[in-house]
Amino acid sequence: xxxxxxxxxxxxxxxxxxxxxxxxxxxxxxxxxxxxxxxxxxxxxxxxxxxxxxxxxxxxxxxxxxxxxxxxxxxxxxxxxxxxxxxxxxxxxxxxxxxxxxxxxxxxxxxxxxxxxxxxxxxxxxxxxxxxxxxxxxxxxxxxxxxxxxxxxxxxxxxxxxxxxxxxxxxxxxxxxxxxxxxxxxxxxxxxxxxxxxxxxxxxxxxxxxxxxxxxxxxxxxxxxxxxxxxxxxxxxxxxxxxxxxxxxxxxxxxxxxxxxxxxx
Numbered sequence: 001x002x003x004x005x006x007x008x009x010x011x012x013x014x015x016x017x018x019x020x021x022x023x024x025x026x027x028x029x030x031x032x033x034x035x036x037x038x039x040x041x042x043x044x045x046x047x048x049x050x051x052x053x054x055x056x057x058x059x060x061x062x063x064x065x066x067x068x069x070x071x072x073x074x075x076x077x078x079x080x081x082x083x084x085x086x087x088x089x090x091x092x093x094x095x096x097x098x099x100x101x102x103x104x105x106x107x108x109x110x111x112x113x114x115x116x117x118x119x120x121x122x123x124x125x126x127x128x129x130x131x132x133x134x135x136x137x138x139x140x141x142x143x144x145x146x147x148x149x150x151x152x153x154x155x156x157x158x159x160x161x162x163x164x165x166x167x168x169x170x171x172x173x174x175x176x177x178x179x180x181x182x183x184x185x186x187x188x189x190x191x192x193x194x195x196x197x198x199x200x201x202x203x204x205x206x207x208x209x210x211x212x213x214x215x216x217x218x219x220x221x222x223x224x225x226x227x228x229x230x231x232x233x234x235x236x237x238x239x240x241x242x243x244x245x246x247x248x249x250x251x252x253x254x255x256x257x258x259x260x261x262x263x264x265x
Contacts, residue, residue, distance in 0.1 A: 002031075002034075005031040005034050006031060006247075007246065007247055007248060009246060009247065017029065020243075020246075020247075021047060021048070021049070022049055022052060024239070024243050025236070025239045025240035025242070025243035025244075026056070026062040026064035026065070026236045026239065026240040026243075027048060027049070027052040027056070027062070027064075028046040028047065028048045028052075028064065028065065028240065029046065029047045029048075029247050030044060030045070030046045030047075030244055030247050030248065031044065031045055031046075031047075031247070031248070032044045032244070032247075032248035033248070046065075048065060050081070050084065053065055053084070053087075054083060054084055054087045057069065057084075057087035057088060057090065057091040058087050058090055058091070058188060058189075059188050059189040059190050060094065060188035060189075060190045060191055060232070061190050062232075062236035062240075063119070063120055063190075063229065063232050063233055063236060064120070064236050064237075064240060066091050066094075066120070066188075067119055067120020067121075067233070068120065069088065069091055069092075070091065070092065070095045070116050070117060070119060070120065071116075071117055071139060071143075071147075072143055072146035072147060072149070072150050089154070092150070092151065092154045093154055093157070093186070094186070094187060094188050095116045095119060096116070096151070096154055096155065096158060097183040097184075097186045097187060098115075098116075098119060098183075098187065098191075098225065098229070099112055099115040099116045099119075100158075100161065100162060100173055100183055101180060101183050101184065101221065101222060101225050102115055102222045102225055102226055103115055103173070103222075104175075105172060105173060105175050106170050106171070106172055107170070107171050107173075108168075108170060108171065109144070109148075109164075109168070109169075109171065110140060110141070110144065112164075112171060113140050113144065113147040113151075114136060114137070114140050116147075116151075117136050117139050117140050118136045119229060119233075120233060121135065121136055121233070122226065122229065122230050122233065161173060161174050161179055161182070161183075162174070177216045177217045178216070180215075180216035180217075180221055181212060181213050181216035181217075184212040184215060184216055184221075185209075185212055190232065191225070191228055191229060191232065192208060192212065193208075194228045194231070194232065195211060195212065195215060195224065195225070195228055196208050196211045196212075198224065198227075198228060199211045199214065199215060199224075
């Protein structure tokens with residue numbers, strides 16, 4: 001429908017573009033620096049199949065789109081797809097489980113939303129060079145009200161595990177190992193699998209429930225989970241960025257990266 005938005009890959013045909021979208025990187029095809037003359041604005045947009053979007057939201061296979069949807073976003077058109085609606089809510093619940101696992105017993109509302117927003121940036125190689133080091137803070141601070149609105153119905157399901165008072169008051173959570181075990185059991189499939197592989201390296205091959213219970217009782221539970229998620233984000237961000245050179249085109253990639261670096265400085 002919009003061939004001029006696409007790089008030279010379009011000359012290989014729509015079937016190739018579709019395969020490239022669904023089999024490489026984080027399964028998203030980004031068109032960069034697209035000029036919408038009617039609105040007088042330049043945008044970047046990504047195309048993803050419904051099945052791959054739902055898979056990332058539920059399983060955190062790449063934690064790419066799922067991570068972006070941990071933050072408040074503007075929904076242009078509401079979905080009437082029940083499976084997608086359910087996956088969007090499941091993704092927010094997963095983010096809360098992880099945030100509670102990596103936060104201390106007492107924390108502020110800002111620290112809670114910062115932890116959630118940072119999940120998809122900690123480990124992203126672009127944060128080393130090419131992104132504003134204050135990016136997560138700049139996302140959370142101006143949008144605290146939007147974060148509250150997004151997570152209010154989700155947090156109502158966590159009242160047994162965390163006291164989350166309204167206003168600028170400290171939050172308290174239960175750090176009992178059995179509570180941590182509950183959070184770990186509710187994690188998306190891919191982080192769970194990676195925790196099991198990490199725990200079983202060079203030792204007895206324990207099943208998932210035994211591993212997650214052992215991790216819940218381990219003093220380094222939060223450290224292990226942070227490293228697992230950082231590795232996951234690192235690999236997906238590298239693959240997607242390499243893919244972006246081809247989907248945007250070489251010249252657009254240089255212009256886009258230069259703008260990012262200038263913004264960083």
